[in-house]
Amino acid sequence: MTKPVKIFLLVALFALYYLIPVEFRALWQPDETRYAEISREMLANGNWVTPHFLDLRYFEKPVGGLWINSLGQWIFGHTNFAVRAGAIGSTTLTAVLVYWLGVRLFNQRRVALIACVIFLTSVLVYGVGTYATLDPILTLWLVASMCSFWLAAEAKTTSRRVMGYALLGIACAMGVMTKGFLALAVPVLAILPWSLWQKRFKELLLFGPVALVVAATVSAPWALAIAHQQPDFWHYFFWVEHIQRFAQADAQHNAPFWYYVPIFLLGSLPWLGLLPGALLIGWRARRESPGPGYLLCWVLMPLLFFSLANGKLPTYILPCFAPLSLLLAHYGTTVAPATGRMLRANGWINAGFGGLVTVALLTVLAPWSIVGRPLYTSAEVFRLLLAVMAFASWAVIGVLTVKSPSHRWTWAALCPLGVALTLSAAIPERIRDAKQPQSFIETVAPRMSASRYLLADGPGVASQLAWSLRRSDILLYAQQGELRYGLSYPDAQHKYVSREAFDNWLAGHRREGNVSLVLLLSSDDEKPEVTTPPDFIWRQGRLVYLEYDHIP
Template sequence: MKQEAEYRLGWLLLVLVVFAGIGLRWPWPADEPRFALIAQEMVNTGQWLIPHRVGELYPDKPPIFMWAIAVLLWLKVPLKVAFLLPSALAGLGTAWLTVDLARRLHGPKVATWCLWLLAFTVQFSLQARTAQIDMLLVFWVTLGGYGIARHLLLGPAWGWYCLGFAAAGFGVITKGVGIIALFMLLPLLWHRTLRQNMGHRGWLGPLCLLAAIASWGLPMLWYAAHSHNPEAMAYRDNILFNQTANRYVHSLGHRQPFWYYLLEVAPLFWLPLSLLAPFLVKPWWRDRAKPALLLPLVMVLAILLFFSLSPGKRGVYITPALPWLALAIAPYLEDLARRTWPGRLMVGVAWALPVLLLIAAFVPKVKAQLPAGGLVFPLATAGAMLLALVLTRKQPPWRRWGLALAAFWAGFGLLGGPVLDGLRTPRDMMADVASRIGPQGLLALLDYKEQLALFADRPVVQFGFHSPMDAQRAAARDWVRQGPNYAVMGPKRNLQSCFALTEAQFIGRKHSADWYLVDAGQLVDGCEAGVTPAPLYQGPNYGLAGH
């Protein structure tokens, strides 16, 4: 296949990977319902500056990603499309930046290889198809590094340099850690030639960084200072301190050992890059002084070290390293193709994936959860992957891998999304709740999940996402006492001490909990006596019922 045709095919398959299935499923836990709900709440209430979640300030993240979804909703894009589109577009933008930099540094052939390596890396494809903040963060980090690299390696280019710092700033107000884009500057500490390329206008970069952060930070600070709202001031303090340095150093969630990313995440989620990188340790060491290799490798190593030092770890955190690793591997792909084992490993793993999918489809526990006709998804997807591998048996390993992965994501999006939607969302359960309490019923959620509020057919009340559970139960006690049409939905573990639960109140099992719907008729005497009830918050009607 000619290089130009391979380049166009790579982009065509990447578009397929990113967009296959958009519009065919609703938001899935853990993070997607939260951001979709907050974005819909922005549109419905007109409160855009600070995010709200079911009437309560959402203190954990700045609003950039939620704004992206909310703008699409405001433009009347259906939620099934709007909640996934920002990540999809960020994925395509990230790929374009990476491939363009590869072309400028190494030529069109290496740019094509870089495209194929990045587009079909498991974690990159996954995040581009997932409505989490991280893909948008990856775009900002990549744009930041791209701008600085354009100046240091291909400059002087002060406009790109300033844009790189501004992108890092927008990354900060997207998800705090956007500052990692500036890891691109670390080689200046020891590389004299790169340091000479900086010039006397380097101070413009930090100024652009601060200006980008201030574009949202200053209005938020002004609002917090003048609103006389304790929650707004708590939001300010949480965003400025707890969600940055304090969360990085003293994270209480997702605690993992130092080597977690290197040994548990990268080997699987960085395929096929994780298969190729070990073969390049010696060539990389030989060429370590070349700036076009040094900068991408420093980005990869610095990002890995930065997130490994924090006790709180999630696999998705290290996704920003992927564009730079693909950029570091692509110039050596031709040499790797002449060696036996790199290609064999890629193709071997590519064959193993559909085989594992077929085996999983017939595991009794998996098969029992699939709806009628649900086996079509794994069988057709595995079949398409196997067919792609058979038809490309004379093609280079990276092309065979890419076609197999494209077949997987197309099958997952077009078939898997609709099949799994009923399992991953509480749509049917919330419809049952609506029928039980009737059109005049008033619903409160105890220990609620965002997806429950999102799929409710009416505005719901909640008692504070972080309120102590005894205070939430006391609030639920007072709520149901107000009348016969007041009901509370909550998990068994948190209801059973205050309500007499029977099979009649059971709604269903979702998200690792048994959910019950109760009213004053099931209230037990002495429920949380003497406990101050938690505050009440009410969200809008999110408007998904009947869709």
């Protein structure tokens, strides 16, 4: 296969995964709709220092990642792709860094290129990399940090080494401004044990301050600006968003120590069969060259750190998949073909996974479910068939790789492709109505646009309303959620209406114009709990739209 053909296939694979299907997927709430609206408001109000969400101060995240997300909407407009452009662009640049590091470590472009493919097609990377959240952006800066340190570690001159540490400082600063001090912890956790093992700790002490000074210099302008605009930002951000989230017993997203084991394994699909061998070979090769040991520290130390923390989310371990992709590519290219046993095992794992999900769809989740709780209704057989075809193709590709594992093992990159292309059309309406309110809002948007006041019972639906209608004056009803702190300011009291106060509030405010209320109920059978009957009601699954006419 010629080089132009390989480049064409790589570009086509990237487009089929990351470009073509993304625009057709509705935004998920609460994460995607939140970051879509925060970035839209940043463009609208011109405040690039303090993030605002529904016109409220939003201190849960710094501003760096929001800058990148805003850039996506500035370039591509008010579209679903634009909302996800920051995540997609960051994932793409991370893959480029994976290639760069692969060439440096193994001196083989083929290994580096396959590592890119493995990275871009791993389930966790793809799932998060096409999802509008800050984790792909943070991962870019963390991978840039680790690449910068490697550049410094292999430098032959002092000036080049200083440049490597300076780049490390820039990447760490951008990571801190994207998601906080976690951007400092991950590189330190990986770099420190490797430096001790390689007996380069003195070098780290000598040049490390360069990175610290550069990081402080780069982040200082925004850090001082936010402290000037919002004096309590750093207290809230450091204590609540770092100490409480990760360390306290009641930390947000609390989960057991082993939580990341299944996430790590499933996230490695469709390359799971290569995982044991890649980690083992990385351990054995550490004595021959420093590169595999560096990658191994980079995979295992952050994974252990996040496992020890009380607060856990699947996206936290995303940075581990960059070095893991290099280990998998190295093993699959240079070691595994000798016997083909693990390459064949990887094919059978993919065949089994695709087949198992296909059987589950047809027997458990279908309208004729044998357990009596189907996910798809009788009117959604076409959606079900699309899902079946997607996972059946996963199984078929797995079987094809088994027949000639040494030559076809990279075909595993095609396993998730059917899911990627059919995801938006195969999602059951029950999930769509609860997690993707975009179609619901588009249906009632003409009526909403005429309302003087819009309320929603939670930040998730409220952010979708705000982004879809391009208005940030949405009021919160009954639930404050993550906006509790922003609502505590005296100038934000009017942005929240409790359930108990709603009737009195409604009686006064409908004199100024129509009032609309959107509710996300806990089940399809639940009835809206409102005392004052609406003049118009529209329901789609768990989402309910209530409209109260203007009474002069």
